[in-house]
Amino acid sequence: MAILEVGAVSKSFGNKYAVHNMSLAAEQGDIVCLLGPSGCGKTTLLRLIAGLEEPDQGYIKFDGEPFKNQPAQDRGFGLMFQDLALFPHMNVFRNVAFGLHMKRLPKQEIRSRVEQLLELVSLVGYEDRKIYQLSGGERQRVALARSLAPQPRLLMFDEPFGSLDRELSEALQVDVRNIIKTVGVTAIYVTHDRNEAFGMADSIVVMENGTNVQAGSPHELFTNPKSEIVAKSLGLRNVFSARFEKISKAVTLISPIGTLKIDPNKDYAYKDGSEVLAIIDQKAISISLQKGKNTYQGNTLEGVVEMLRFQGPYTEIIVRCGKATLSCLATPQELSNPEMIDAKVYVTIPSYAVRLLSKE
């Protein structure tokens, strides 16, 4: 049974819903990532779970017990804000010890617990430092230690690494995940960065407009996104709405980049005229300057190179085809040169590169 259950929760500010009919569940010891763009209600949901706001509708249960107007201080949860909210008038020790002081633990116990936590976050000897003397990464560690100190039943993170540079952020993500797993606490982690979510999460909840659009493990979501929103928020490129036509031996698909012919798949129930989501694998597309040079079977579309984006190991080529643009990788190296811009090219899309998803 899930340890945390959020059931059909709604919360509005003024006449605007911040969270609307939102449900989710978290298993004991799991890290659940809430992934979605800014303003999608992730932070409000955290505040609702933490008890900083009360839901207008729905329930929040922990360990089978529903919360009802229970203030934040009685829930025994932890919450790390994006700006960390370290107490600027206290040193590192007093920050980490704050929750323990609130529990009125004996002094000796507080001291040993703080020491233990500072060791866990690799900040041994930092007890007397002032907050303004710490670097960005050190502050994150102090905030984490402070949240962990009172042994919360649930730990929540609101984009805690948003303000750090990528390298530091990635290093900290690994550390934080290890620490959470060592401690074994259930965690909810809010982010708008999918790579962060992939790196941290046991399961991901994709949020949009205040509600849960799809939940599952990173792998499940990646292989089977149920909507364009989910596909795009997972970073999938070449996601198009398309329509079937003329279903016979081959299936004809009308898409914004042009008409595609694909091999029928047994697992899929095609229906003439029905709408689908077509996702075209960037790596499987090939580009050439002459028509018909590609030997293997596929659809060849005409296009114009619009932009080249150097990505290190490969170059992304953006080609305008029909009414949309197509992002392609794994192309002959000679094409990735600036003179190619505005060149007319032929894009070949093999049948296997097209993934179809029913539109909900």
Add this chain to the structure above:
Amino acid sequence: MTARRLLMLGPILYLSAFFFYPLLTILARSLNTGDSLDITPFISILGDSYYLGRVWFTIWQATVSTVVTLLLGLPIAYIFARHEFRGKTILRAASTVPFIMPTIVVAMGFISLLGPQGALNSLLMDLFGFENPPIRISNTLTIIFMAHAFYNYAIVVRVVSAFWANLNPRLEETAAVLGASKLNTFITITLPLLFPSIISSAILAFTFSFTSFGVVLVLGGPQFATMEVATYELTAKLFRLELAGALAIIQLFFTYVFLLLYARAQDNIAVRSDLVPREFTRISKRSARQRVGLILTILMLITILSPLLILIERSLTSVNGYSLHHFRSLFVNADDSYFYLTPIAIITNSVRFAAMTTGIALLVGTSAAYLLAKSSNRSSWFQDAFYMMPLGVSAVVMGLGYLLAFNRPPVDLRGSWLILIIAHSLIAYPFVIRSVLPALRAVPTQLQESAAVLGASPTKTFIHIYLPILTPGLIVGATFAFAVSMGEFGASLLLVRPQFTTMPVAIFRLLGQPGASNFGQALAMSSLLMMIVAAGFIAIERLRYRNSGGF
């Protein structure tokens, strides 16, 4: 010489000539009564139980006044910082009006509300048929404390609420999540974070109560004299200038210590703060209990302001009900006095002096603020206190210093109105510093650098970048300077010649003459003074620099 050096020289030359030189003159006068140096005046002051009593009285009355001020100011600061409600802008503007009111107007307001013939006593006598006024707090300590709190609570409201409004609410929420109750959160998080701003406003309130002159002189009566009042009496009534000088120097020593503490506290605000834009901190939804608190606080605010409202009401009341009688009688020279001036002439004097004061104060204050903003070393709070010194020195002491320093050729300013302008601008320019400095400090250096990279000369940078950013602060500073000059009483009383009589001095003279008619005229003049000052102030409430932590 570079422009920078010239800029530095300006405020320092000004301070040396018109602040330190007169003060040194006082000191020299006190130490050198006969042919040789001696410290007899200091010994006679400190050995005299009366003057020692004045020192002690000044300290403890200022302490009690400060405590009352904080008790009044903090709840209102909280309301303004964290709550949104209809009419907030007007209420906030109104709440600041007492601070810029001339002491003499405040005193008049208290007399018209709480005096023997005051509104409250009349009301109680009418309602319950008392034969004598039931409230007898004229010439008591109570009314002095009340008036000081009334006068200074706005400092607490302004300084603390500006800070409170920007205090990151995540800190309090984090404390709650970590298990702290509301009370615990307030004690362990909110209060310590607000502490520097509370301390800095308390020190200011203390300093103003410490150097209080008009309130104590008019409301306290003869038995209560602060050091300031004692200095005035030694100067103007007993003509013991050397003793007055010694007392003034002792007072100056105290106030400088307070100002150092103030500057130190200001410095602490900068170090400790975790501030966010105030949009994040507002509470829009209120529980029933909060709503009751809000209403009570607003009622309290209106009560605080009632002396001023009653003052206007009284000035419009004559024997036959409401009329403009008192205002009209200002135009009549009933006693056929040789020194009679029409109210128009008095108002013109005041406004003219105030306008000139404002000009000088802006110039000196802005240059000083610029220098303070640029000096980033650790002793900047020391410099800050240095420039703020005139704020803590009593106006009476300054007046005395001027009389002693500029009394013989080539610089004999005793008969000139110039002496008044100089004294006023000296008291006014610290307010310009406080208004402009937060804005100046908030200008990121990158702005200046970007402008330079884009090809702007330092002058053009100043005109196109700094000036627009500073304009709101400058306007606030200008209004404070104007109000300070309009209401300045202590120095004017010592320095002013009859033909240059200003409004506060005129009110004091009218009060000194017996008769209901003179009292009515004093009320009318006070109302006029209050309205001129309040009009300017309400106009600037909209222009206030948004996140400024100054007053």
